[in-house]
Amino acid sequence: MNQIPPEWIRWIDENVLRGVSEKKLIDAMVKAKFGNELAAATIASRTLERIRASAAAPDATTVTDAVPKEYRYEGCGLNTGNKVHIDGHNIAVLMKLEKPRAILFGNVLSHDECDQLIALSKTKLLRSGVVDHQTGNTKLHEHRTSSGTFFHRGTTPFIAMIDKRLAALMQVPESHGEGLQILNYQMGGEYRPHYDYFRPDAPGSAKHLARGGQRTATLIIYLNDVDGGGETIFPRNGLSIVPAKGSAIYFSYTNAENQLDSLSFHGGSPVIEGEKWIATKWVRQNEYR
Numbered sequence: 031m032n033q034i035p036p037e038w039i040r041w042i043d044e045n046v047l048r049g050v051s052e053k054k055l056i057d058a059m060v061k062a063k064f065g066n067e068l069a070a071a072t073i074a075s076r077t078l079e080r081i082r083a084s085a086a087a088p089d090a091t092t093v094t095d096a097v098p099k100e101y102r103y104e105g106c107g108l109n110t111g112n113k114v115h116i117d118g119h120n121i122a123v124l125m126k127l128e129k130p131r132a133i134l135f136g137n138v139l140s141h142d143e144c145d146q147l148i149a150l151s152k153t154k155l156l157r158s159g160v161v162d163h164q165t166g167n168t169k170l171h172e173h174r175t176s177s178g179t180f181f182h183r184g185t186t187p188f189i190a191m192i193d194k195r196l197a198a199l200m201q202v203p204e205s206h207g208e209g210l211q212i213l214n215y216q217m218g219g220e221y222r223p224h225y226d227y228f229r230p231d232a233p234g235s236a237k238h239l240a241r242g243g244q245r246t247a248t249l250i251i252y253l254n255d256v257d258g259g260g261e262t263i264f265p266r267n268g269l270s271i272v273p274a275k276g277s278a279i280y281f282s283y284t285n286a287e288n289q290l291d292s293l294s295f296h297g298g299s300p301v302i303e304g305e306k307w308i309a310t311k312w313v314r315q316n317e318y319r
């Protein structure tokens with residue numbers, strides 16, 4: 031990688047502002063596959079820019095006001111026990127993370143349900159896109175090299191049953207859920223780290239926010255075991271989740287004050303062997319239409 035994408039520049043700026051050491055930032059960037067020298071040079075130049083900006087600020091108050099408030103974590107995530115029972119289906123709680131709020135679940139879908147979702151999607155796959163922050167439209171991008179399809183909420187009794195289970199698991203009304211997205215990554219396919227929330231400062235976000243408000247949480251369900259690579263990564267925590275058929279990673283990133291948790295930055299690392307299938311459920315603050 032010989033160029034730093036804008037979301038990484040924003041990430042560097044946020045963390046320089048939070049006082050995170052240069053070494054930690056470089057380590058995280060190297061982990062995310064940037065070259066050591068490029069990472070170090072970019073971080074140094076952003077640090078310098080920040081020092082110059084604060085020197086040019088009229089008074090200390092202006093600088094203090096510019097520091098974003100830290101994300102306030104609400105409650106304790108989904109506050110589950112060690113098992114969740116939904117309509118006769120038993121889901122295991124395998125791991126909990128506090129920052130960002132994240133829970134790894136086992137057996138969210140049975141193996142048979144995973145196979146059914148793959149079979150229903152196979153003939154409908156189209157290359158996935160990313161949201162253009164200026165226009166809000168979807169465009170193809172080298173950072174997202176998967177194919178996918180959607181199932182609108184409740185389109186068939188089978189999809190409706192899954193939508194219902196996922197809403198109960200995520201503790202939101204079913205109507206707040208977007209349609210279930212199915213993704214397939216072939217060898218080398220990846221989704222570079224990104225936020226699932228819509229950037230409030232981007233003009234293209236307005237039309238997405240109008241359809242149910244901000245996204246508050248994501249559930250990524252693994253529909254197959256992947257032979258190599260394909261982990262879901264949270265590069266700011268050094269966390270990676272290895273896909274295991276039927277299990278799912280939940281994470282949330284919007285609180286009642288509308289703050290957004292930048293630690294939820296995540297991606298799908300390249301598949302090295304075999305292929306990867308996932309189902310993603312995004313939920314909104316309000317009813318999604």
Ligand SMILES: O=C(O)CCC(=O)C(=O)O
Pocket residue numbers: 221226250260261262263296297298299308310
């Ligand atoms: O492929 C993955 O593990 C991550 C997918 C993802 O980030 C998404 O669907 O929003």
Ligand SMILES: [Fe+2]
Pocket residue numbers: 224225226248296297
């Ligand atoms: Fe995502």
